[in-house]
Amino acid sequence: MATRAFVVMLRTKVHDHIEWPVELAEFRQLVGAAGFEVVDNIIQTRIHRHSAYLLGKGRVEDLAQRVVTEQIEVVAIYNVLTSMQKYKLQKLLRCDVLDRYEVVLQVFEKEARDRVSQLQLELARLQKSYPFIKVAVGERLKREKPSRGEASRGGGEYAYHSKLQLVRKRIAKVKSELSKLRRENKSRLRARRKLGIPMVCLVGCYNAGKTSLFNALTGAEKEVSERPFTTLASKVSHASNPGVFFVDTIGFALGLDPSLISAFQLNLDDMRASDVIVLVVDAADDIILLRMKIHSVLNILDATGIERRRIILALNKADLAGTQLAEQVIPFIEKQFDLEWVAVSAATGYNLSELELLIRRRYASLA
Template identity: 40%
Template sequence: MLRVMTGMVKTDVHDHHLFKIRMRELESLLNALGYRVIERVVQVREKESVDFVFGKGKVDEIREKVKKLNPDLFVIYNNITSKQKWNLERALGVEVADRYDVTLMIFREAASDILSKLQIELASLEKLFPYVKLSASIKYKKMRAGFRGGGEYAYHKQIRALQKRIKILRDKIERLSQQRELEILKRLGDGASIVVLTGYYNAGKTSIFNALTGLEKPVSDRPFTTLSSKYAGIRGENIYLVDTIGFVMDLDPKLIASFKLNLLDIKYSSKQILVLDVSDREELLKIKLIESMRILRDLGKGEDSILVAANKADLVDEPDLRRRVDFIRDILGDSVPIIPVSAMKGTGLRELVDALVRELEIMR
């Protein structure tokens, strides 16, 4: 099993607990990739170091840990710049990645269709390009032998090749986006409504999708089993249900934007079913709810268009379930329908569909 060290620069001095939840989520993603976390480093700073993320003293400390533990990878929770990555890799002598990279690694493993693979490749290259440009520039400037020497030629050739591939991918995805948009508009023109399932990974979105549509999409404990949107009709209703990619904590807006075709589904949806794992600890439930709403608002959706499916209701007792539903309502307000369901047991699903139909009728 590959070995990984994790790190974070915590800039909120008043955060005594949330950062631990963030780190645990990062480490669970790494575990899913087959890494074993062997060390965790957290530094509290007013702001990240421009050059190394961590302060110089902490970098020296991490270097000693790397020498002693010999990890395969050092992953930082903070999103890092190309300059920071370059400097850290030179200083530590180990490959350095950030949370964005880890998410892309998970996506890459989960991708099974051409469309997902195209979007992931584009997101990866757009993330990689500034780093390659920086590292190639430094490397070839040292090698350059006079004006337009071999080093400079190789540098420009590498950059042009990357730019060309990025353009090809963008053009392909744009054509597919236009095709997808026409398909969506045709469905809407036929009088159907589009409803998307959203929420954190492993909340049970795909299980609910299968239960409501009669399909058997793969369900897994691994994160991001669903990368490409899947349309299917809800039995007995003129509603297309769409299973979409799951959220993670602090999901980078650039990464969301990379999945342009998934955004179209949300853009044209009349309603969004926000699936929450109601068996989560209340603190974690609150974090996931607030983060999910932040992402949905960034995508132009809000409380006026969502329903909440409080999934895994069978895993909590009745008084606890009522308290958690009230807890969700306190955050979202009384106007948002909250329906306790269990995708595994099949309970509450009819109530969810009935609530959805009522909400859609109000919109017409």
Template identity: 35%
Template sequence: MSDSDKVNNPRFLIVQVIDKRADEVAVANDLSETEQLIDTFGGIVIDKFIQRREHPDPNFYIGAGKVDELKEVCKAEKIDVVVINGQVKSSQLFRIEKELWAVSTKIMVWDRIDLILNIFDQHASTTESKLQIKLARATHMGPRIYGLGKTELSRQGGGVGTRGKGETNIEFERRQIKIDQQKIKQELKKLLKQKHSRLKKRNELGIGPVALVGYTSAGKTTLFNALTGKEKEMNKGLFTTLDTVVGKLKTPVFDQPILVSDTIGFINNLPPVLIDSFKSTLLESLEAKLLLHVVDANDPFILEKIAVVEDILSGLGARQPMILVLNKVDLLDEAKQDSLKEQVNEFFEKNNEEADKSNLRSIQFVSAKSGFNLDGLKEEIVGFFEEKR
């Protein structure tokens, strides 16, 4: 259980370093996504701390002077968690946290990955996803996982980067982490083997499977419910779904149902440790015959998000035929639909030139909520499997 669970509605401070050449709009979007993540976690964003600098500081990521300011804000605002929104080294996070001991030893300093891991922790319900998070956490946090430095022992010794008693402690903890990781990996391997045979048996009972994939909050679970008649939880927050669930889509054409799976959503800068740990959860998508890439058609960053998902999928080797589902069309006017379709087509033409092969079958505008064009989508799915017969 993480430290964060001990605090109700923790008070967050976001720290963002902006590179002078950074794209302002992209930075604003990234920041707002981090705010949404904090909201999903159940935290309150009290303040944002934005710093423009040429390069991150090697010691503290933010400059040493800024650390003093940070202390003051943390004290005045009774901050529980500081989130550094960027590519921060574990040692930098630790150094900032150590500086903040002057204010309180309870303050935690996280990067975006820690934040995502803590959200995942709240949503994990199966042995498998719990183990996957444990593994990702061990890999990402390193010695920070033991609350290193919070013990008198390492405080006497100094902690990261200094010699003495503390270092022996760190070495010991590093070794322990490796042993823990090995154990978790073995357990996961066992679970994966069982899952493989379960999947194989299950897939014989139906047609498909079809896997829903897409950016977090695109509406995958809502669409899954609409297609299969299930009632899985959907939520405004990000990462509502962590474990893969399979449902049945019954059609008048086939005797057997078409199997549909709903899985974890993707996000920009999804840490490789998470992709790696969640590979077996994503197995359904990898083994699917057909992918439905679900997209929020109203998202101002729609193309960027499509690109993130396509990148992750091709990184995983998932290049199956795909239907692009532009969801939430109930919120979109018709003129916008046309221009959007054009943009998306252009994107895939360019993308597929690079991939040397197109896996995009069609683009469907739907509303999982109102039911708009779900029949059209079902026809497309059925059409695909009819061709395969």
């Protein structure tokens, strides 16, 4: 039986009536993918976050009642919490509280099978949990009254410091292993670059169809699925399209926390090293969601240092989008974004040669 969860969102942009339902729906999907059954949504609108509990205290107390009566085990919060907020909420709600960072991390962890992804995720997990352990144990020590003089307090503090030291040691170990792997990856990228063959990276949100396109363009048979984050570690094509190296890599989610993105440095290196970036979107998505996803990915690419002149937009799933493509998506893209685009379908093979042509032209223009 799935773990019963509430989804909680604090809306701070009080004038936004369009984006928040989309963000909520996307988050609910991730909470589901993390293995939870969403029993209800609780939404509060206030301009300022409550510093201790995120939501107003009255709301949290109501929630605590419902957690008991409705047998809730997890409260998943759309917003990103400080360690102190998480600690206080868990204490008051008496159940696990996960914020968006942790929910997404949990979904990633379900998919991580290769060493690099596992290490990158372990680091992301440790960096989030270290300040939380500090707060949680610190608060406990403050409350504990030494029962037999100072000696027992000393024991508690000793355990506290040795626990933190263990986590710090593990962080250092994982970081050093990752930097070794990152150096190796960079030297592979340099060797590939020396061959003078264009490198083309497929980027976009999860489920856009990056791996499906990668398979269609290269004849590979990598796993494709509707689960979020099916692909974590990058895959590079070799044989069947010898004129181009295609790179399939990790997918993003709407509003992904920047500190979580920065955990995936090896994937970001693959993107940075590519000549051309194909930003893949699902053209059958609702137009508001589509706009938010494109902005989200462009922001990540900007922050990663990838220039706009390297980017081509692939409107994938043309077969599924039907008339929405010509009537809504294309006029919208033309109006909103200064990006060269091509409508394709990885499923039917529609316009793939057009995409390859655009890639070659763009590569030539970069030289």
